[in-house]
Structures are given as C-alpha cells and as structure tokens.
Amino acid sequence: MLRLYTKYLDMNLRAQLEHRQSFVMMLLSQALLAFSSFLVLQILMQRFGSVGGFGLDEVMLSFAVTWMSFSLAETFVRGFDRFSVLIANGGFDRVLLRPRSAILQVLGSTVDFSRLGRLLQALIILILVAVRGPIQWDFLRLLTLGNMLVGGFCVFSGLFILQAGVTFFTTEGLEIFNIFTDGGREFGSYPMLIYGQLMLRFFTFVVPIALFQTYPLAYLFGRSQNLGLVFLPLLAGLFLLPAYLLWRLGRRRYESTGS
C-alpha cells in the first residue's frame, strides 16, 4: 500500500514539474497569499497591541500552526477537495474498477505540491516565534507543537473528506464547506477564544479547531501546567470518524444509483 502511495506521489510531482513555470507561479502566489494574511495580522496587532488577552507571539503561533496544518492537508488530501471533478468526469467509476482501496486512489489522484508555498510561509512565522523567546522549549512543548500540527491536519483533512462524502449526494451547495476550510484557516489564525463563548464551543465540539490552537497554546506559553493539554490536540483526530462514515455512506449510495 505504501509502495503504491509513493508511486502516486512520484507521478504527481513529475506531472506538476512538467509545467514548471505554472508550478513556480502557483507556489509563489500561495506564499504571497499567506503573507498577505500575515500582514493583516501584523497590522491589526500593531494597532491594538493585543486581542482577547492574547499577545503578538501567541497570535503568531496560532497563525503558523493553523496555516501549516491547512497547507499540509491541502497538499496531500487535495484529491478529496477536488472530488466533485472526479465524480463529474467519471473518474470515480474508474476508481471502483480497480482492485485497490478507493480512498488510497483518491488520495493519490491529486497531490498538489504547489500548496506547500503556504507551508513555507507559515514555517517562517513559526521559526520567528520560536526564536523570539517567549516559549520555554522543552521536550513536552515540542511534543505539544507536533500534536497541534497533527490535530490540525486531521481536522482540515476531515473537512475535505466530509465535503467529498457530501458530493455523493449533491454537487450543489458544496461551497458551504468553504466556511470551515478557508474560513477555518483565516479565522483560525487567531485563537478561537476571541470570537466569544458560542464560537469557542462550536469550534471545540463541532469542528474542533480550538483543540489544536487555543487550548494547547496556554501550555506552550506557560500559562497553564496541565499536561492534558499536550495531548488534547490529538483528540481532534476523532473528527475523522464522522467524515469517514459519511464517505462510506455516500459511496454506498453511488454504487446503488450510479453517477
């Protein structure tokens, strides 16, 4: 299975490098977009000093973690993000005609390396925060950071898979997911706490973005000693469960009614 996946990665990369100019431009555009958002963050933080009790460093970290996990999900789970295209051109029939896992094939169908442009940008921000000093780095804190990225990757991937699952039922109205994917990224650049209790609860229990940014943030910056926060982000991985279930449901329907 791994062997097939690495083959897919290889083929995607080479196909994208075929159009080198396009690829580089996309990479730069992505980085630029991320930078734009970061500029906005800087402008606002400079003007106001803090927001919701969080200082510049905490906000920057929130930004970095959210953007990094988003771009990782967008790069590797893009096949699900673009699933409506696959359905429309009959590609999913072809997937079912092969003696391999459908999920593996969909993942392998599109790996968009140009999205890593955002990752690069966010990584720079992360390094900046790390270097500026407010975080006392130790093994547990590094682990927390890693978990935050994993948790974020799970949430955004889950959203893409959920979106693909819905595509089995209707190809219209899918833009609503935009609220949680692009919206989750833009507004997740700031700790969810600042949007009020209602939003915090929504983004903790429904789309668990806060689990990988707001809560573990307290541990990273030494405001809380609760070790549970180190592993809390991994709970966000549970989000993949309903996503996967809906996918299976949708697939049954597809096999029952055709395209």
Added chain:
Amino acid sequence: MITVNGLSKSFRVRRRQAGFGQAVRAFFSPKYEIIQALKDLNFGINDGEMVGYIGPNGAGKSTTIKILSGILYPDEGKVRINGLVPWKDRMQHVARIGVVFGQRSQLWWDLPVADSFELLRDIYRVDAQRFKHNLDELVQALDLSLILQQPTRTLSLGQRMRCEIAASLLHDPAILFLDEPTIGLDARNKIAVREFIRGQNRRHGTTVILTTHDMQDIEALTQRILLIGNGRLLLDGQIDELKRRVSPLRRITIEHSGPLAELPAGVSIEDQRPGQTKLQVDTSRVSVSEAISQLAKKLEIEDLTVAGPTAEELVLSLYKEYTL
C-alpha cells in the same frame, strides 16, 4: 462464464423544469420520476465468446455494463461471473476484468504512457516478469514502441486508443469490456484495433463484450449479439441467423455483357451501371439459386457475388421491428 438471471434496475431521477416560474416551484417541491433502466434480463456468456451488446441510447447498455463490472448493484436478480458476484466480490472481480471506455482515458495526461503502465502494474499487483511479458506482447501487437515514452497529451486519438487498450490488458483479464472503442478513429486505426482484439481473443481466450454503435465493429468482431431496448433483452442470437430471420433479401452483384431485359419475379434492380448490376432477391418469393438460373438464361453472366444484408441494415430493421 457469465450468467445473468432476472436482472432489474431502476433509478429515481429529479425532474428539472425549464422556465422561470417552474424553476421557482421546483425549488420548493421537487418532483421525481422513476426510470426502469433494466427489466428482467436473462442471458449467459461462455468463456472466449465475443458478444456485441447493442441498442439505442438510453436502452440500458451502460447500466448493464456497470452492473457486470461490479460498480453498480441491481435491484433484483442474480449475476455470477466466474463464480463471483461482481458487486459483492468487487475487489476480486475487478482484478480479473479489463474495461475500455472510448470517451474517457485512464492514462495520466502529462506523463509518458510507460509511466501510466507502471502505475497500473502496481495497482493490479502484477509481478515483474509477467508484466514485462505482457507489455512486450502488447507493444508489439499494437505497435506502441515509438509512442511509449511520449506524454499522453501529445498522442493522436488513434495512438491513445491503442494505449488504452493495452492498459486494460496488462493484468491478463479474463473478460474485456469495450465501450465504443473505435469512436472517432480513422479507418486504419479502426482496423488495427479490430484485428488486435480478434487476435487477443484467439491467443488468450479473452471473453469480449462490446458495446458500440459502429456496426462494422459488430460485424468484424462478434458472432453473437444481444439487443437491448427499453431495458429489456429483445434478442439474443447469432448474427447470421438474425440476418436471415430479419430480412429475406439477398443482394446479387452480377457482371454481364449485354442489357438486362426482363427480371424474374422477386428480383428487382438496386443499382445499375454499364456492365454491372446490383439486384435484390426476395428469397420469400424465389430462392437465390432459382433467380440466378433464370437470369443466366437471358444473360451472359461473367461474374457473380451474393451477399446478405449488412449489420447496419440488420440493426435498423431490428430497431424498426421493435419500435425502438
């Protein structure tokens, strides 16, 4: 060995309305209708047969193919293909079949064809030696050696089609489904493709199921046709038999010197040129041999050929007969 019993399938489709007022109404209360795509199909196909599956558009051909290939499951009925139920034992089943869609490609657009083949090798888990053997054989038979390293997007339609067919056979499938394989191809490529498929069937005993509107494909490749219309299997038989059953007309082309005076009863002129006349013989009125001997009395016949109706004519008359 393919067996199909009592196969039925229906779809629920939402009715789309035209016009502004209707559209708004549909917004609030959408209407559905039920389309019966397949009704009680029964047939069997033996290993190594080459079968043509024909019918007008919307008759249920692609629905049948989808069910047989295991990507769609029916409402009722039993299907067994080499001991497997296609949609239940999907992974096992699809490993043993090959499918070629005339309109859609499974090759990667920007990468060389050889790379797409390599990927398929990994997907179907074909071991290295067998893969090399198959690839060499296919490359030779379909004349792919020069285009193997070219990206799919640079190929002509004919070249791409040949690659598609090769791709579908890399894993030694026992059954090959072909959906409009020669559509859009020039004459040379059509013939090459047909030759190849015939050869494949001969050499490997691959069962071939062909869905097409191209009657020459049918004529060249299949001996048996299944006619489907409005979801029902209307006809299942050998082409020759059907031709005889459906049309009693035979075409005789004679080359003669001297004019054609009067024609025997049951014979009419179809086309006339100096020295050559095409005649139509209505075998319900007079047998071909009788007609010939009568003509020979009046004419100096230099050459003579007898032909039946073409597959095209056959299908058209079938469609007419069943009001499809």
Added chain:
Amino acid sequence: MRAIAAIFRADFNQHIQYRASALAGLTTQFFWGFMYILLYMAFLRSNPSAFPMTQRELMSYVWLNQGLLIMVVIWFVDLRILDDIVKGNVAYELCRPMDLYHYWFIKSVSRRLARAWLRMVPLFAVAALLPQPYRLMPPISLLHGLAFLVSMLLGFFILNALTMFLYAGTFYTLNPTGIRTLMAAFMDLLSGSLIPLPFFPDAIRRVLELLPFGSVQNAPFLIYSGHIPTERILPTILLQLFWCLVLYAWGRLLFARMIRRVSFQGG
C-alpha cells in the same frame, strides 16, 4: 441593450435552478461577514481608542463588502476569455466588428452584474434586519447615499479596467491562474477587501487611498457610512474619475500593442 437583458435573464434562470448552490453561497457569505465582525469586535474590546471607525461604520463596511463582493473583487473573471487567450484564439476574437477592449470590457461588466444581483438583494435584506449593533444601517444622509451610488459605479468601472490589465498580463505570460491569483492577492490587501484601509498605519493608508485599488471599494463604502465627511466627497469622487480615465487610456494602449503583436505573430 437587448442582448444584455437577454444575458441577464438567462443567467438569472440558471442561478435559480441551482437552489442549494444559491442558498449555500448566501450562507457562506453571511458566515464570513459574521466572523469578520466578531474578529473586529474582539479587537475593539481590547483597545477601544485605537479603533479607527465607529461600530456603525464597521458594520456597514462588512456587509457592503459581502453583498457587493462580486463587484469589488477581481477574482471573478470570465474564465473563457482567459482560456481563449491561452489557447491562442485571440486572433479569432479580432474578427468581430467590435473593438476587443470594449468587447471584453462589456462582457466583464455584464458577467459580474448578473451574478452580483442575485447575491446582493437577499444579503442586504437580511443584513438590514439583524439586531443591533450588527445591523446594516442606511447611508448616513441622502447626499452620502447618492454619492455612494456614483462612487460605486466609478469603482466598478475601475475594477473592470483593472481586469483588462489582467487579460493583458495573461496574454504576455500565458499563465492564467498565476496572474489571477497574484492580482487577487495584491488587490485584496491593497483595496481594503482583507481589512478596511482605515486600519492601516496612517502613512500607508494615505498612499493606498491614492492608488487605484483604494478607489474600488474603500471610497464608496466609506462614503456610504459617512466615514468620509461631506467636504471630502467631491475630492474622493474626482480621484476615482481620474483613475477611470487613466486606467482606461492605459489599458487601451496596452491592448493596441497586444493586437499589433497578434497580427504579426498570430494568437
């Protein structure tokens, strides 16, 4: 004129058909509007004196931005035109009995208007009914309201003139997505779409207001809410007019060069 009306009607029908899509698009925009408002409110709470506009002004900015999004953002471009450019079909376009710049300009305008119409009306309707302080309030005065309409028209003209540059850029680089994304990124930031210009540090804001980007949505929206006081309405509108003319003339020059190149090299 009749052609434009026909295009509108056909587009309209097509949009109603996709009911889930229409509803989804609207919901999406509401959400974004709300989240932006919550974000700004959070900043307001943390440092009220640093907030460069009143709450009422903020609300009207956010809702106008969402409602008129299609008319102020460069992203919604006719992909078929981009496709034609990249495929080298520009030569065919030149066979029309109409000047290419104007032809594409009008197509661009009608396409945006047709789509904006459907989004704008329900969004404003609901935004106007929200509870305070989130409600979209009417313009601060009749004068401001009328000036807003004029300013909006000019801003829309500027947007389409900028779109012509996007087409020209695509022609020279033959890379549609790259150019589009880059321009969108620039414009979003500099025009006040990501964050209203008054939030920028003063020095930077003054420069941005002078650039054409600042004349697309920043000018009309701030006139509407009264952030731009009565005495500054006329200078603002005159600046917009200035950019309309400059971008139009410049764009036509660029197109003339482009067309010459097509005639020599083809496509």
